Amino acid sequence: MSGLSLWLVPNPVQLQLIQKVLPKQPETRPVSAVSYPEITPHITLASSGKATQDAILRAIPSTLHPIPVEFQRLEVGDHYFRSVFISVKKTTELVALHDHIMAALERDGASPSAPAFPHMSISYIADEDGVAERKKAADELRAITVVEGPENPDGAETVALRCGDSEEGHVCLASFEGTEVWIVRCEGPVQHWQVLHKITVTPDIA
Template sequence: MGLSLWLVPNPTHLQLIQRVLPKQPETRSVSAASYPEITPHITLASSGKATQDTILRSLPSILRPIPVKFQKLEVGDHYFRSVFISVKKTTELVALHEHIMAALDRDGASPSAPAFPHMSISYIADEDGHAERNKAADELRGVTVIEDSETDDADTVGLRCGDSEEGGVRLSGFEGTEVWIVRCEGPVQHWQVLEKIAVTPGVA
């Protein structure tokens, strides 16, 4: 896959989301490649041709915090989009994405960002099939994901990220406060974070 540029939640939101991501099920057998530990993120761009310096050059001179709003829980037909939450195309998020894609394109990096914008919840191997991906989504709906009917906004979903003793934390999105450059080669557990770039403090 090469290098990817990720928009990552602020530390508090990152921790809350990570605690509810599905793990390998204990009640059924699945591929060892299914349900790896992942970092919640939105892929802004990926390239098999870009270098780390090329990626850095593609970023705006000032990075601002990016508000992210969850839209819908979906089941996909690709390993990296097995179960994911589609994200609303806000002005800020689209502008950042388009800036990066245009800069990488000018550098001949042939960037891509399939199904932008989305946040993957689970990677599930093809050999486990669509049925396993649907099971994972159904389990999320039963425990973690708050569907449209339970919210005031018919165009959003939320995540239950805390129990009642913790105040019943619910997230309908996150604040993106870091951009990571990640080398995505080989199994997910071998991916390497090369650099973390923080947004400019105090700029909204």
């Protein structure tokens, strides 16, 4: 990956909770040094190798509201950046934001992309570690972190993440509230990616 990406990021409390349960490099088996880097949970709204930061800023709607993100399934992918991920429900608000940004960047000639939109990656695992390692990571998550709900009558599925305990009891997240939009320079190893700009979404007033 090389270029700029626009991310929808959970509110700070939910961000910390999700980060707590993301898989770390396993101690019991050897894996590539580039597998299991520390990542920020997010939904990629658009990426571009051509766009400037100004073009990305222009593409963001002038008025933003918190975007609800609902988890659907834990999945194993065939790409480093989609090794293990949670697919996300295509809500009206999320799709409208994505479409607005993509259209604006297209008009700017930025050739944006957003593969497998919308999803939240859980782990990046190198191709050299293979599908077996990705499946193992997903299975380990299911065993200790992921609660998979029954399939609904409409065929939809739901998952929740066990994010530890609090004074109120077990904390499980089946969704998050997207309250920040980040512009990130994604060049080189994941640990070298740079957050260039953060926009806090205006909260809805009841």
